[in-house]
Amino acid sequence: MPDHPSPYPYPAPAPPSALNPFAVTALVTSLLCLAPLGLIFGIVGLVQISRKGQRGKGLAIAGISASGAVLLLAGIAVTVVDFRVWTPPVRAESGEVAERGWSSVDSIKVGDCFSPGTGAPGRDAPPLGANVELVPCDETHRGEAYATFTLSGYSAFPGRDRIATVARPRCGRLFLDYSMDPVAFGRLQTYFFHPDQRSWSAGKRTVVCWVARPGSGALDVSVRRDASNLDPAQLDFLSALKPLNAEAMLRPVKNPRQDLAGATAWAEEMAEAQAEAIRLLNGAELPGAEQPTEQLVAELEAGLPFWRQAAEASDAETFFGHLRSVDQRNGHKHAGQIRGLLGLPVSAPEPGRTFQGATAPARV
Structure with a gap:
């Protein structure tokens, strides 16, 4: 007899394969x-x-x-993307940068040496929110922060031009407190970071003054040089020339043909600064350098009337003529002799020719 028929008309389905x-x-x-x-x-x-x-x-x-x-x-x-921006600098217990690293512009402290993430000193330098690489000052870097101050007395954002009017002279004078002998480091130019409208609204009021070589030059040493780095005679000599160098830093940006009033006002300030330098040199104690000091004073006294005449010039050509007379009596040779006798670097420009003026390359 045939087997009983299967209850299923077709073969049972195979079980599903396993999921890997x-x-x-x-x-x-x-x-x-x-x-x-x-x-x-x-x-x-x-x-x-x-x-x-x-x-x-x-x-x-x-x-x-x-x-x-x-x-x-x-x-x-x-x-x-440069992922180095995520590597913060390492600071020693003294606060100095011990290992290079990246940080924001508004974290820069006085004494920090740094290189902008993009751009070089100038009006196209780091914008708002930019990063800078902080480095030890004995390594190659572009700039060094030497002072900060807070903008006060403004209920609303004063604008870039007004900030520059305040910051430019103040940063210039503050630098000579940080580096009493800046000419020892070659040609330098001062700059500053400042708040823009956006950061002002966020409560930022700080201006950061910094110094660099003009153009694409680099530094590999700190330019800090205060009284602790100088002996009494060196300090006396540099302090005597400080008024003259400080005012020279504030030379007007505009040519006298563009702004004669600004040029003559500066010449008047230079005359006062040169008179003060003469007074301080006469009272300075510079053992072994008495003779070149007398000669330097004599040349500065001879050049002083031409500064005063430049302050009263009625046209740009007359102004330039008086400045040429000043340059012929600048005391550069005698200042170099004094520096050598006092143990200061001798490759220094003439008094009053130390710096280029400050600019405002960036906002923070």
Whole structure:
């Protein structure tokens, strides 16, 4: 007799194939931004799925694709973005920068040496929110912060021009408190960072004064040189020339042909500064340098009337004529002799020719 008929007219369906665990893991790790692991798990999953006939091929491919995209974007970012900005500087217990690192412009402290992240000193230097690399001052750098002060007396943002009018002379004079013999470091120019409208609204009022070589020159030493670095005779000599050098830093930016009033006002200030320098030199004790000091005083006294005449010039050509007379009596030779006798660097420009004027290259 025939067997009883099966209750099923067709063969029973085969059980579903297993889901590959690596395919699932590949997708999960890629979504968790663990791209390298997602890529590895996805490849292993595809190999096992092909060999064992498992399910999850779509998951593995999705994991590989997502991980690959993340790795590609990371590779592009490495070539475009400077990740050093995320490495902060290391400071010693004294507060000095011991190891270079990146920080924001408004974190700069007095005495910090730094290089802007982009640009060089000038009006196209670091903008609002820019980063600077703080470095030890005995390593190559572009600038050094030497003073800060707070803008006060303004209920509203005073504007870039007004800030420059205040900051330029103040930064100029403050520098000679920080570095009493700046000519020992070659030609320098003062600059300052200042708040703009946006940062002013955020409560920022600080101006940061800093110094650098004009153009693309670099420094590899701190320009700080105060009384603690000088002997009494050196201090007397540099203090005597300080009024003259301080006023020379404030030479008007505009040519006398553009702004005769500004030029003559500056000449009047230079006359007062030169008279003060003569008075201080006469009272200075400079052992071994008495004779060149007398000669320097004599030349400065001979040049003083021409500063006063320049202050009264009625036109630019007359002004320039008086300045040429001043230059012929600048005392440069005798100042160099005094510096050599006192143990100061002798490659110094003539008195009153130490600096270029300050500019305002950036806002913070």
